[in-house]
Amino acid sequence: MPAVIVTGSGGGMGRAIVARLQHRGLRVAGFDRAPSPEADHSEIVDLTDAGGTAAAVSRASAALGPIDGFVSAAGHYSSIPFTDVTDAEAAGMLDVHLGAFFRVAQALLPGMIEREHGSIVAVASELAVGGGERDSHYAAAKGAVLGAVRSLAAEVAPAGVRVNAVAPGPTDTPMLPSDSPWRDPEYLRALPTRALASPDEVARCVEFLICSGTFVTGETLHPNSGAVI
Structure with a gap:
């Protein structure tokens, strides 16, 4: 049975991705700062630590076998005016x-290349494409991910x-507070679909790219409720 690593597996979107990939019969290693009880193998890891990340990948491979899939869903969001973004916050x-x-990816790619098989999916954001007020540092980071992909x-x-x-748009997860402007009825009425995407809808896009889209590479899917067309 193939195995895949999902980072950010403890978040609402990450948990949905774990469940969707398990539904397809994959074994999932969840990487997060907290345990991932739904995953087949859980690693508590700080992904900004290169040595700790490499060690976690090695342990996951030992537990699940060759890792032929990787979903990069770890991240965080903050809204700051451009002139208030410090060097430390941007970095x-x-x-x-x-x-x-x-x-x-650097830890997994040698094995994928040797086996001549692998699928990597990075979760970016609609803000990497359309931008957003007070989102410059976040949009820049997600835009960099799209360039790397x-x-x-x-x-x-x-x-x-x-x-x-x-590249999801605003998604109905706990990370989006009840007073978020993206939950405002006026904003929702402006969306072509009139509703936020659900975590499972985003996870289905990831599932397709990991499991089924064998003819697709270098592309970005946009489950953003039509916010950016």
């Missing part, structure tokens, strides 16, 4: 999103490894 946002993607896809395609992204 930290980049490290969590782009850095974590690099660290896990396209470049890596071209590099490893000859070895049989696919690399894609999913």
